[in-house]
Amino acid sequence: MLGGREITWERVERQGCSVVYPHGELTSAAYRAFTDALVKFAVEEPRAVIVVLDNLRVASEPLYSAFGSAWMRVGEWPGVPIVLIVHSPSRRQWLRGSAVHRFVPVHADLVSALAGLREAPSRRRATLDLAPTADCGQRARHFVEETCLRWGIPEVRVDALLVATELVENSFLHSDVPADIQVRLELRNQLFTVAVGDADPREALLREPGTDGPRHYGLHLVARISRSWGCAPRWPSGKIVWAVLPTGRRRDLRDFLGLRPQH
Structure with missing residues (x-):
């Protein structure tokens, strides 16, 4: 079983999907941990996350929004659908009539x-595990460079190198847990x-970036040059x-950073 004090989870795999069985009561206090757990299952990139609700009690109707909240957190990436199974006809009918x-x-x-x-x-995927050493950013850039070349998407290479550098070095500098850093690339x-x-x-x-000029650092750079970005928890602990x-024609980086001269 997986989970914390309030809700525990059982998980089995069926046809490439994670079928999960929450046990316990979904309360307002357990809401965030519950949605985080759904996101963690999705981040592993199964075909779908199928949630069987037979053994989950829900303290109040508004708390069912946890499923929509989790779906919105994974909709852009990893893009894994969340599906509910409800054996009770009355409960199923109510959910089908709800938001x-x-x-x-x-x-x-x-x-x-x-x-x-x-x-x-x-999906095309490639992964690399990096020891948290001073050269991990350089090794990540080499991995991104090779992958973009192999997958035939040179137009995204420069942005991808910037993003990988920022994310890997941010992990190296700020993680308090001495463990490998995983880089996952996906098309x-x-x-x-x-x-x-x-x-x-x-x-x-x-x-907040510095106030002494139009410069942006770290995640601000990632947020500006990417279509979307986010942070998701993962099993058994940690984050992604x-x-x-x-892919396609790349905008000039100066447009993202607001550095083009004004005419």
């Missing part, structure tokens, strides 16, 4: 849940993702910071 069903499909059983999944988009639907994981569970946050870059 939850706008984001998360509700099925009667595993057979219908699996049948209702769309064909997953093809899906003409979007290139750089994801960097470490064992430190503290969330990556934007910090990710950024999505569109």
Whole structure:
């Protein structure tokens, strides 16, 4: 079983999906940990996360929004669908009439849940584990360079190198847990993702840049040059910071940083 004091989880794999069984009561106090757990299952990139609700009590109806919240956190990346199985006809009917069903499909059983999944988009993936040493940023850049060349997407190379450098060096400098740093590269639907994981569970946050000029550092740079970025928890502990870059024609970096001269 996985989880904390309030809710525990069982997990099995079926046809490439993570089928998870939460046990316990979803309360307002457990809300964030519950959504974090759903995100962690999705970050492992199964075909889908299928949640069986038979043994989950929900303290109040608004707390069902946890499923929509988790879906929004993983919709851009890793893009893994979250699906509910509800065997109780009355509970299933209520959920299908609620706002939850706008984001998360509700099925009667595993057979219908699996049948209702769309064909997953093809993904190309490459991963590299880095020891947290002073040259880890350089090794990450070499990995990104090689991967962009091998996958035939040279136009995203410069942005990807900048993102990988910032995320890896941020992990190296600020993680308090001495463990390998994982770099995950992914190409899906003409979007290139750089994801960097470490064992430190503290969330990556934007910090205010310096006030002495139009300069932006660290995650501010990542946020400016990427289509989207985020920070997700992962099992058994730690986090993954990710950024999505569109492939295609690359904008001049000076546009992102506001450094073009004004005419």
